[in-house]
Amino acid sequence: MKIAILPGDGIGPEIMAEAVRVLRALDLSGMELHDGLVGAAAWRVHGHPLPPETLALMHACDALLFGAVGDPACDGLERHLRPEQAVLGMRKELSLFANLRPAKVFPGLEAHSSLRPEVAGAIDLMIVRELNGDVYFGEKGMRTTADGEREGYDIMSYSESEVRRIAHVAFRTAQGRSGRLCSVDKANVLET
Template identity: 50%
Template sequence: MTSYRITLLAGDGIGPEITAVARALLETVSASHGFTLSFDEQPVGGAAIDTTGVPLPESTLAACRAADAVLLAAIGSPRFDGLPREQRPESGLLALRSGLGLFANLRPVKIIPALAAASSLRPEVIEGVDLLVVRELIGGIYFGTPKGRVQIDGRERAFNTMVYSDEEVDRIARVGFRLAAERRGRLCSVDKANVLDVSQLWRDRVEAIHSEFPAVELSHMYVDNAAMQLVREPRQFDVLLTGNLFGDILSDEAAMLTGSIGMLPSASLGSQGPGLFEPVHGSAPDIAGQDLANPIAMVLSAAMLLRVGLQQESAATALETAVDRVLAAGCRTGDLLMGEGCTRVGCRAMGDHLLEALGA
């Protein structure tokens, strides 16, 4: 029987609660689909600071590198806001992405019919939305140098550098084109080439890589227009290709098309080694430990782990089908719009309903 090693990073806030739900479902679905999973739980973020003094211990990174896939819940806590930036929980996430060489972040956005009414947009705007944001993850302004804060003539200035090389753009562009070719064959590259030199390089290189994928229809869009078009006519998009900063913003905007950021998964992939799978939401420290969290984004991230990370397609589909069944039956956590016939449940109860649906 095939066996896989999964490193679990519960992290902070609601992380442990949603991780428990996802682990139970993974154990059940693997047993029914003829493979086994061994789990190794490691600290990261604020939880790692509390136990080791750093947001990403070397032992955690080593465990992730040795795994077949990594499932991360959430990182961050206001308790650490007073620390220097490089010592905060979020720096552990950036270091994890860099340490695993995860340059491509995939964020699917698909409307679930049972939740269409939860969106802040009209049903006729979001009906049929099925798009994928492909975000470059370890370059751009978040990693560019020089950066810092300096005193000049008695005044303080802060600065960051947005920088991309042709090699970095080429590799993420190829990921976007390949995925577009597997979907509906359309890729929209997002930049700010009318203002930024780095965006002009981005556009030039995307155009060059397009020659390798002539069957894919390529378009370009300035980031401000893309932000508007996502709420004006989201169905026009198939694959959105973005740099790090623009993708960070647009993917969260796209997530809200579904009505809750608590519904969407993501995958971060590199050229080799394990992928990192995580919900797009944060650690929600205000509701941590209160059994209020929505575990569905974590569960769907686990489904992406099965499909993309382990190539276990049928098991992934089983998890996704369980989510559809539970939502169609009217189960809702507090972040989701309650409708007629719906029942409000907590994190653990949602997990129980998903387990029951998985066995149906």
């Protein structure tokens, strides 16, 4: 198995060093680790947060191990060159549209929640979030209002196929768990 190691910025290299240590300790047969640059680290070397070399590496590997991106020193860059754009680029390039986030309180930690321990201990949720539509990839810009104020905008949109594919992930996830699914949206306010 080929694994792309993409430490990125900030705490990324620190946590990735430990993750790589664990992988090497496993000594899995056929495992190959390949280093790549993303975020500010990539911008400093290649002039882009997600350079073609990294994209090629991602496509050549079976898995990605990603750290973190972001660097306040890059805040003045044009939006498309900022380190965080690497995350959006990876999502789009690899069609990584579904984010699964478990929410569960580990036994023994129930009393440390702001909820009653018996309520906190019963929490076992899987949040499924769509990552390729919405304001992340919609049109963005700045304009001047009729009153002369600057106004930023991000257009939110979802195609039927984007909604369908994330719904399928949510339904399959629910089937493997409690069988229940709750869809959360703002249909009373938003057309999307």
